[in-house]
Amino acid sequence: MDPRQRRRRLGLLWALLVLPFASSFHSFSLHPTGTNKLCNQRKFGNSDTERRRRLLASPVTTTEETESSDITTTTTTDATTKINYPDKHFRPTNHGEVSFVTMNVLAPTYNSLAIDNWDERMEFLKKDRVERLPLAIQMAKQHNGDILCMQEVEGGTDELEAQLKELLSSPVTAPDGSQLPGYDKFLWSSLLPNRAENVVGNCIAWRSDRHKMVTVECFKRGMACQFQEIFSSDDSEEEEEEGGTFAVANVHLPAKPSNIMGRLSSMSNTIRKLSKLDTKTRRSPLDGLLIVAGDFNCDHNSVTAKLLTTGSSPYGNLKDRNYKTNVSKVAAFKMKHDYRFKDVYDGHRDEAAPVTVSLHGRGPGCMDHLFYAQNTSSRKKDPPTPSIIKPVKAVSTGKPDRSSFGKRKIRRQRLAKMQARQILQSKAPTAMRIDTILATVSGPEDTERMEIINSGLPNIDEGFPSDHIPIGALFVPNGNFAEKVLTKSDKDSNAKSSTPVQVDDSDSESHESSDFLGGTKGGVSNSVLKRREAGAASVSVKRRHNAILGAVTDWLTKRGAQEIHRDQPLYKTKFTQGVKKLKKKSRAPDLICVLQDSLVVVEVTISGKPYSTRLSKLSKYDDLQxxxxxxxxxxxxxxxxxxxxVILLDDEGGIPEETRQDIEELAKLSMVGDSSDDEGAAEMEAQQFCNQLQGIIDTLV
Structure with missing residues (x-):
């Protein structure tokens, strides 16, 4: 090699090696306070704190200045999204709209833990419940959210829940002086259900004239609720109609900074619970809207947030809040889901919510979040339409073989494709869009408010009764999305109607594909194919029937059922011995058992015609009593x-009202002689079991 070429190559290599470091040195020279910034990261546990402070202190760049600039920049200002500053509240929503507010109100039980002396702690606890807690709940209410999610709420006892009901139902004065109605309905769930003495939990509140709760499932560190909109019809103001259905998950994830896996597991469990409440129909733009709100105890860049936004969890050695953990591939695979949640503050965090929590001694951070998702189609996917295309033989494209690439290059390419796919999915439009978001600071120049927050909360004298600040968003129908969907569906229907299907009989693969069109395969007649399809459907129904029957048996066994007989003819049971009216090979109920002081007969069935099937079952056993x-x-x-x-479910897992009443009656029978025997306990137990049955059907469909 020529010495001149060798020197040129060595110089180029040296430039490539030094250039990244030179750019880093240049960036450090632009920020002389880099050392202090690193210290603040360790102190506050939030890498964005100093950057946000500088942004708040810097002047705001207007849209006109950005447009007039010759340099192409990416701005975070969205003209379609409005910002409500802390002195404002959400406007009353119209039909098809909904607003959410979430806040951690700081449980007095936790607020008093810093006091070592027991007597002093109890005295402080009582005082805190009377003086500070009502102000915190008032702060959450004054933003007029349709659905109010709160964390660290005390309940579980008659005294605490009576106080909570009074605080929620009373009207509240908004910051601008207007009067806002309270919340006449609420649901409280223990943060740790396995601990009977635990009085701290999550709470969700709503107004019964705007929404009704359809389904709820409470679990450790969270609750998932399905709501349906109620509105007055145009014909009569007194008559109410039902609108779209959406689901909300209210969570409080583990607070220990090193418990990364605990937050991931809790969030994965929450997504599974929430996905079961996704409606199967899309009649209203509000249908299928899923909300995850609450105290995540981690920021929006954490692995827990990425599980929401990307649909999967990274595996291997992970780092979050300066702590590390190891997530196996198996654990990460189990956390995968089909949704791509979006942060309501995405693109507006620096100007609207640079901080949501500030603890004494630990500094400010962003731990409270509001994510939403809405798939364009129903949760239950239709079977794919077979493509009748003759397979193409492999042809050499001239590209090098895969083995010629290095392993690192292949991994980088695969990762780049995956990230590009995730970005496209996260940017997909939804039927509902964000109209307004609730800010935690009064604009980018509100340095005075930021100084108060940074000094540590709660600070009752300055108007901060909790260590957290409320956040929220108002959703409205996305008109552009409806037009795009309508246009796309029209094009698809026209394409399907105008494009003929051609089958190439010269290829054996096309014969196999013709089975989907009702043709024959290998000389098998259509009648044989229909019998095979009916047999496969029968096996599927039998499988679901057995799963539901097993769940009913387990549920009744836990509630004290004895002498259980499954799928046994009546003449063989001990209860019918000596009865001459029953013949051999006679009727065989799915389940017979003794529940408390009652003899219970249960029939389980899956049917596409629930009403007629129920009548048939009842008539079959009309003389059995x-x-x-x-x-x-x-x-x-x-x-x-x-x-x-009769425990009856339709093909899609729907439960008729008569079946819900039967399940509630069984719950009441199991409570005989128990002090907890009341309508509310039986209704709640029945609702939870109905959720379980629907979840079984969903997993088997």
């Missing part, structure tokens, strides 16, 4: 006999 009452074994045991209970 009289027969069992006359049985010697039943008389000797002094058992009460009820008509058969």
């Amino acid at each position: 009289g027969i069992l009452r006359s049985a010697p074994e039943v008389k000797a045991a002094g058992l009460k006999v009820y008509p058969p209970f």
Whole structure:
């Protein structure tokens, strides 16, 4: 090699090696306070704190200045999204709109833990519940959210829940002086349900004249609720109609900074619970809107937030809040989901919510979040339409073989494709869009408010009764999305109607694909194909039937059921011995058992015609109650006999109202002699079991 070329190559290599470091030195020279910034990261646990402070102190760049500039820049200002500063509240929503507010109100139980002396702690606790807590709840209410999510709320006892009901239902004065109504409905759930003495939990409140709760499931560190909109029809103001259905998850993730895996597991569990409440129909723009709100105890760049936005968790050695953990591939695979949640403050965080929490001694940070998702289609996907295309033989493209690439290059290419796909999915439009977001600071120049927050909360004298600040968003229908969907559906329908399907009989693969069109395969007639399809459907129904029957059996066993007989003819059970009216090979109920002092007969069925199937089951066993009452074994045991209970679900997992009533009646029967026997406990138990049954059907569909 020529010495001149060698020197040129060595110089080029040296430039490539030094250039990254030179750019780094240049960046450090632009920020002389880089050392202090690093110290603040360790102190506050938030790498964006100093940057946000500088942004708040810097002048605002207007849209006109950005447009007139010759340099192409990416701005975070969205003309379609408005910002409500802390002295404002959300406007009353119209039909098809909904607003959410979430806030951690700081439980007095936690606020008093810093006091070592027990007597002083109890005295402070009582005082804190009377003086500070009402102000914190008032701060959450004064922003007029349709759905109010709160964390660290005390409940679980008659006294605490009566106080909570009074605080929520009372009207509140907004910062601008207007009067806002309270919340006449609320639901409280313990943060740790396994600990009976725990009085700290999550709470969700709403107004019954605007929304009604359809389904709820409470679990450790969270609750998932499905709501349906209620509005007055145009014909009569008194008559109410039902609108779109959406679901909200209110969470409080583990607070220990090193518990990264705990936050990931809790969020994954929350997404699973929430996905079961995704509506299967899309009649209203509001249908299928999913909200995850609460105290995440990590920022918006954490691995927990990435699980929401990307649909999967990274694996290997992960770092979050200066702590590390290891997530296996198996654990990461189990956390995958089909949604791409979006942060409502994405693109507006620096100007609207640079801080949501500030603890004494730990500094400010962003731990409270509001994410939303809305798939364009229903959760239950239709089977893919087969493509009748003749396969193309492999042809050499001239590209090098995969083995010629290095492993690192292949990994980088795969990662780049995955990230590009995630960006496209996260940018996909939704039927609902964000109209207004709630800010935690009064504009970018509000340095005075930021100084108060940075000094540590709560600070009642300055108007901060909790260590957290409320956040929220108002959603409205996305008109552009509806037009795009309508245009796309029209084009698809026209394309389907105008494009003929051609089948190439010269290829064997096309014969196999023709089965989907009702043709024949290998000389098999259509009647044989129909019998095979019916047999496969029968196996599927039988599988779901057995799963539901097993769940019913387990549920009744936990509630004290004894002498359980499954799929056994009546003449073989001990309760019908000596009864002459029953013949051999007669009827065989799915389940017979003794529940408290009652003899219970349960029929389980999956049917596409729920009403007629229920009538058929009841008519089949219409004389069973009289027969069992006359049985010697039943008389000797002094058992009460009820008509058969029919647990019926439709093909899509829907539960008719009659089945819900039967499940609630079974819950009441199991509570006989128990002090907790009341309508509310039985209704809640029945609702939770209905959720469980629907979840079983969803996993088997």
